[in-house]
Amino acid sequence: MTATLGCVALSLADRLTDLTLSLHEGEVTAICGPNGAGKSTLLSCLGGLVAADGGLVTLGGRLMRNVPAQERAQCIGYLPQSPEIAWDVSVEVLVSLGRLPWGDAGAQAGRDAIEEAIAAMDLGALRNRRVSRLSGGERARALMARVLATRPAWLLADEPLANLDLRHAIALMRRFREQGCQGRGVVLVLHDLATAMNFADRVIVLDQGRLAADGEPAHALRSEVIEQVWRCKAGWLGERGMRALSLG
Amino acid sequence: MNRRLILILVAALVVAVPLSLLAGQVWIDPIAPTTRNAALILFELRLPRAALALVIGAGLGVSGAAMQGYLRNPLADPGLFGIAPGAALGAVLSFWTGYAASVWLLPVFALVGAGGAMALLALIAGREGGVALFTMAGLMIASLAGALTSLAISLSPTPFAMSEIVTWLMGALADRSWREVGIAAPLTLAGVGVLMSAGRGLDALTLGEAAARSLGLEPGRLQARMIVGVGLAVGAAVAVAGVIGFVGLMVPHLVRPLTDRRPSSLMAPSALAGALLLLVADCLCRMLPLSGGELRLGIALSLLGAPFFLKLLLDMRRGLA
Secondary structure, eight states: OOSEEEEEEEEETTTEEEEEEEEETTOEEEEEOSTTSSHHHHHHHHTTSSOOSEEEEEETTEEGGGSOHHHHHHHEEEEOSSOOOOSOOBHHHHHHGGGTTTTOTTSHHHHHHHHHHHHHTTOGGGTTSBGGGOOHHHHHHHHHHHHHHTOOSEEEEESTTTTOOHHHHHHHHHHHHHHHHTTOEEEEEOSOHHHHHHHOSEEEEEETTEEEEEESHHHHTOHHHHHHHHOSOEEEESSTTSOEEEEO | OHHHHHHHHHHHHHHHHHHHHHOSSSOOOSSSOOSTTHHHIIIIIIHHHHHHHHHHHHHHHHHHHHHHHHHTOTTOOTTTTTHHHHHHHHHHHHHTTOHHHHHHHHHHHHHHHHHHHHHHHHHHHOSSOOHHHHHHHHHHHHHHHHHHHHHHHHTOSSHHHHHHHHHHHTOOOTTOOHHHHHHHHHHHHHHHHHHHHTHHHHHHHTTOHHHHHHTTOOHHHHHHHHHHHHHHHHHHHHHHHOOOOSHHHHHHHHHGGGSOOOHHHHHHHHHHHHHHHHHHHHHHHHHSOOTTSOOOHHHHHHHHHHHHHHHHHHHHHHHHO
């Protein structure tokens, strides 16, 4: 019922123009594009957080605007860009916020989901630590556990790798891949093209609010697209899964 | 953790309430009351006063906790953000209808003033408004309400009305009767109920507005609850006791480290601690030997609150450095 998330002829002010696409569960989809291309806006629209001016957003054959907020929240987990944690709560309390859409943080089902998310992100040893005492990598894991605790069918994240060093970025990408393999639909806004190339099943390239390319990474991020959209000459080096972008 | 804190606060109240009834300019010996009119003093003066302190303290404590949660800012306080000044302005305008009529109109005017200030705040800061915008808007409303209050006072019809207004504005629980309790208690209770129901939404806001919406929060509804809840609780407090500041700032701040720091966990303990703080403070005001009457509660709490606020700011500055 929630197996596809998509939009038809989506338009929003001067930020998105006539976008039509359909995303699938079990896939890791990366949204790429230069600054101001509308990546975050598209993600917010797909997450049902921003209403479009024109066109439709659909969730499993239903119109997003007809899906009640609570049901939408149970189905779509969203990790904003530079996430905020206003109060210095413990990791466990932070993760338990992921159960708010279900309202069952105290009940058995909720407890199970929280434990599962803590285990999936290897946060067992840190569960009582306050968030102000976490390193950047630990914090990113705790925030992801918060999203996973909802057990959403869809996992949307806006530049989840910002502020993470190489090792933590790769570790987090592996975890997103795992979630995709477990059948979740994973949609990530990614700045780094090499990460998108190596980890995504599908890449959507936006340019000034329009769809510039859509397909397998090697196709959507081929040199001609990069030159046309980012206006720089670039070529891919290395083997599949370990590719690096050479700029020239 | 939370349950234990609530039990401790309840126990403290159980001890403090009877003690507060005995204390005052005349001490009442509970075993062999020798004071003349002891029963009268107890049931007609001190009991309603204690009840009022509990009701108002609880309302202000919860309002402060809810506002801090809503604004994601530990410095938030209904007084600093123009809501109490708005209520005071409403109340002062009611004096213009004549003292006798104002007895019943005052609470209504104060509630409208509080709700109006809160609505204005929401309108200016908007749905997407950040904390900085909200703070500036709150300060603007507070100073506007303050200026209009001063204007109303300076234009007051008689010197008697003027002194009446000025004394009343200082905030106190002296000479209050069961009638004030009857006005404040139901309104405060309703406000506290509304704010308690906003707890889950405030928890979601911990993660910022976008994430909160993704968790199913409907910002418009939360804002409406905040306006109604804070308007009722603060409006009721100002209506019967005048402006009593800093309770909403201090109480949640003192209680927060003892909870798991979620806004919703803060509500009930803040209500109890607010009630306790106001009861004890009022009792001390009553006992303090001061020529020419007693220290007014509003003044006492501001004297206490300002250094507290300063300490908070210094701590924050150290945190930033």
